[in-house]
Amino acid sequence: MTGLICLNKPAGISSFGAVAKVRGITREKKCGHTGTLDPMASGVLPVLLGGATRFLDYLPDSDKAYRAGFQLGTVTDTLDSTGRVLQTRPFSDVSFQALQQAVHAFQGEIEQVPPMYSACHVDGRRLYELARAGKEVERPPRRVVIHKIELLSYDAQNGTGALDVLCSKGTYVRTLIDDIGRRLGCGAMMTALTRTAAMGFSLENCVSLESLQQLRDTGQGFAQVLIPVDRALSAYPAVQVSAAQSRRFSNGGALDRTRVRADRTDGLCRVYSDSGDFLGLGQWTQEALAVKRILVKRD
Incomplete structure (x- = not known):
């Protein structure tokens, strides 16, 4: 499972404890959260799962x-x-x-x-x-x-x-x-x-622990509440690359910057395939668009 679940954390539990419950319900071992809430607080707690956890350190600061x-x-x-x-x-x-x-x-x-x-x-x-x-x-x-x-x-x-x-x-x-x-x-x-x-998410985007448990118990799965991780990275500009460039980037290879069409060629950017699939984060250098993080999808 790869993506983000926006949890409505209940009061009376730590953020770490809430993530542990998400881990148990989804049976996804790799889980991490951003924006810790105190135990007495409730509300929006973005939880990254599977391959999405690779982007935890790159989530932009947000109001x-x-x-x-x-x-x-x-x-x-x-x-x-x-x-x-x-x-x-x-x-x-x-x-x-x-x-x-x-x-x-x-x-x-x-x-x-x-x-x-x-x-x-x-x-x-x-x-x-x-x-x-x-x-x-x-x-x-x-x-x-x-x-x-x-x-x-x-x-x-x-x-x-x-x-x-x-x-x-x-x-x-x-x-x-x-x-x-x-x-x-x-x-x-x-x-x-x-x-x-x-991070651009509101309570309307959130799901409760009880609702997550119900999705598991009824066999519906979590696709309806799983948010693509690139939505949390929307502060970074997007770059679309060709099919050949997609294969190279996904294998960890840097792309010749003169062959990548982009409005901005500095800092980090989201990299998408020619079909619109999110591949990961790239880092512009003087010579190339280098790989910063690749999205590794997990079932």
């Missing part, structure tokens, strides 16, 4: 969209509702207008300090390992971009609400919510998180 729930007045060590409560503060004076103003202040390019409970590395160790050992270390801020942030709802009596966020790779939504709470002076924590879009 991601989230829907997040929040609670004002509560601060935790993990910045979300799974953590230990550190402080509770009054929030009754926070109006919808004040909250909306605070939310919109974070649109654009901002600096974020990664949370201690995260997979970021400091001095060779993951931050969450240090946090679990009771240690807190200085973390350099990172620049991220909040392309769009929208306050969807707010219950002023309970201090709860929801946000839609479109952001660059590497953005921590729980840090964003914590920063909004700091700006308001009452603190805030994230209570729920759903990734609604990533």
